Amino acid sequence: MSKEIVSRAADYSQWYNDLVIKGGLADYSAVRGCMVIKPYGFSLWEHMRDQLDRMFKETGHQNAYFPIFIPKSFLSREADHVEGFAKECAVVTHYRLKTDPAGGGLIVDPDARLEEELIVRPTSETIIWNTYKTWIQSYRDLPVLINQWANVVRWEMRTRLFLRTSEFLWQEGHTAHATSKEAMEETLRMLEIYAGFVEEFMAIPVIRGVKTPSERFAGAVETYCIETLMQDGKALQAGTSHFLGQNFAKAFDVKFLTRENALEYVWATSWGVSTRLVGALVMAHGDDDGLVIPPRIAPIQVVIVPVYRGEDQKTPIDQEVGQIILKLKAAGIRVKYDDSDHNRPGWKFAEYEMKGVPVRLTLGSRDLSSRVVEVVRRDTREKMSWPLEGLAAALEQLLGQIQENLFSKARTFLTDHITPADDMETLTAILDGKGGFVSAHWDGNPQTEEKIKELTKATIRCIPLEAGGGEGKCVLTGRPSARRVLFARAY
RNA sequence: CGGGGUGUAGCGUAGCCCGGUUAUCGCGCCAGCUUUGGGAGCUGGAGAUCGCAGGUUCGAAUCCUGCCGCCCCGACCA
CATH class of the missing domain: 3.30.110.30 (C-terminal domain of ProRS)
Incomplete structure (x- = not known):
């Protein structure tokens, strides 16, 4: 019993940390407020990212990349924006280190001060709108539909793994439109994409809404959001989509000529979701035995654990599993065969439950002789014995059921709360x-x-x-x- | 930044009040054998400048001073 986790009832915050760390998603790092996202956690993020990316592209958006550094003066161009972000910015003031002449290590070279300080982006509206000024002259240049996958830094006073880290990964969409109506349509379109993704892939029901002025994004005219509910009864904002009006166009002087040859300011939106979604996933579905990951974004959907005495029993199991894997992969199922010999089956059962793998198959000699396999679903813990014939199709269906069950459980919880x-x-x-x-x-x-x-x-x-x-x-x-x-x- | 707590091996810890051999135990790690259907057993082994700096002392994990880190609660926030 090396990986005990605290129960939700005993200490909800500790339970959350245990799941993130012991589930292998992330670790604390040497840098205050920053975390290391481990391979399993990153793979989860990649599945979320890839799906969102597909949805963005299906709605006409393209990816691009803008600098991590923003000249300090840019940030102050939009009054509300600077007020919202100024107190949590990391600032680059120098560009060189040197050996301390007084002996010892490195010091910042006082002769290498930057003429204008650079801000490590807390969000990219300013650098992007400064660029859009050169991209947009005519209504023919519109709309501009750009998304960026990036890291941003917000110097938070208190941090929590995935929920609030000083540096985090996210995507930020920044679009420019000829009319207010079109920009508003875009704002709502993206809100709907977020809602659809979180509900259908992460199996977390959301409430779509508008923020009050005091909760509005700094620089936005209107902030739309999807709100989710965690098991401890606290709400978590899972994504935002902002209608920026002409605020940034005016701040960065981005105008275009209409068909009627009139010069007008461009209308804007921005929208984002972050690695915080991983935290939402942990808290929405996890239980006292570990993570519970919805099949549609699970890095491993099915794990196979062999049970055997000695190599002569393992060989036929390996052969059978080889066949199973071929069929599961052909059905598009992400499968892992854990035949490592340094951990015994019981250890593996607990480990993959901790990691939230939706389905576990156990295959031993006695299953093999009766042509069946033990199937255990993570969400209900139900154990079943299924025939090897037709396994792939049956598992495909089971994964769908698990996805649905997780969502309906979470939806009931939300409705009841x-x-x-x-x-x-x-x-x-x-x-x-x-x-x-x-x-x-x-x-x-x-x-x-x-x-x-x-x-x-x-x-x-x-x-x-x-x-x-x-x-x-x-x-x-x-x-x-x-x-x-x-x-x-x-x- | 305010309040509270804490720092001993990769992780969790005992020892500290009352200074004194080679710093305790568990997990993990390495080797070997036995095991394998719910977190294996035995044997042997490796691993710690006791957060850092200074002081008191014949002698400091232990006493004193200063500093630092981390965690929790608040203010701030996706």
């Missing part, structure tokens, strides 16, 4: 009790929002795009409200 409240007492009681989202009326005033945050530590996660439940009175002030919004404590 959206609770209406019409007064502060109820709102607080729900937050302190079962947690989750509280659907309540809000008068639209930022000060009311701030006050509720002070009182309850809950923020307005979003104004849901779906039905608002009709008119009512603000949960705090009693002033009239057109619709309900969702409050929650959040990551």
Whole structure:
């Protein structure tokens, strides 16, 4: 029992850390606030990334790459933007080190100060819009539909593996359009792509919504988001899509000539999801025995463990497994055969459960003689004995069932954790009790929002795009409200 | 940045109050044998400048001073 994990009930935060580290996703690094993403965790990210990339390209976007460094002056061009990011920027001030003349190691060469400091990008709107100025002259140049896969740095005071690290990986889409309507359509299109990806591939149900002004992206006119709910009842923002209006076009002077020969500012969007999604996955599906990874993005979908005494028993098993692997691969299933001899079967069972592999096959001599294989699904722990004939097709179906089961379980949890409240007492009681989202009326005033945050530590996660439940009175002030919004404590 | 905690082998730890042989134990690691259907057993072995610097002392993991790192709670945030 070398890899005990703390239960969710005992210590939820520790449980999360245990899953990330003992599940082999990531490790702490020598750099404060930065993590090492290990091969298994990176493979998971790659599957997420590849699928999103496909979806972006299907909707007409192309990938490009912009510099990691941003001249300091760029950041201050858009007033809200600089205010939002200034206090968490890493800054490059010098370009050379030298040996300390006073002896010992290296020092920053004081003669090598940069004329203008460079910011390590916390997001790329400014460097990209500075570039778009040279790309866009006519309505014929529009739309510009660019995505970038990159790392960014935000100097957070407190960090958590995957959920909030100083450096993280993400994608950021930056588009330019001729009209406000078109830009808004793009904003919502990408929100829908995120929602579809998170629900259909990660098996996590989302709530689509709009942020209140105080939660809006720095520099955006409107921020749309998908919100998810973790098992401890806290909300996690899983993705955002921003309608930037003409803010960045004005800040970087990006104009185009319309068909009617009029000079107008371009309309913009930006949208992103990050490695934080990995954290969402861990917390949405994991259990007290480890990770539970939805089949559609699992690095390993099926693991095969042999059971044998001695080499003479192993040879026929190897041969049979060879056949199985061929058939599974032909069916497009990602399969791993773990016949390593330094760990015994029991150890492997626990290990692959910890890693959240959706299906385990166990094949021993006695299975072989009756032409069956033991099949164990990770989500329900159900053990079955299946005939070797027709195995690939049956597994394909099982993987689909697991995917569906994970989603429906998470959806039930979400639905059960959206609770209406019409007064502060109820709102607080729900937050302190079962947690989750509280659907309540809000008068639209930022000060009311701030006050509720002070009182309850809950923020307005979003104004849901779906039905608002009709008119009512603000949960705090009693002033009239057109619709309900969702409050929650959040990551 | 404020409050609390902590630092001994890759990981988890005992020893510290009350200074004294070769720093304890478990996991992991290496070798060999036996094992293999839910985290194997036995035997042998490797692995630690006790966070760093200074001080007190015949003698410091242990006492004193200073510094540093990390973790948790808050403010900030995807």
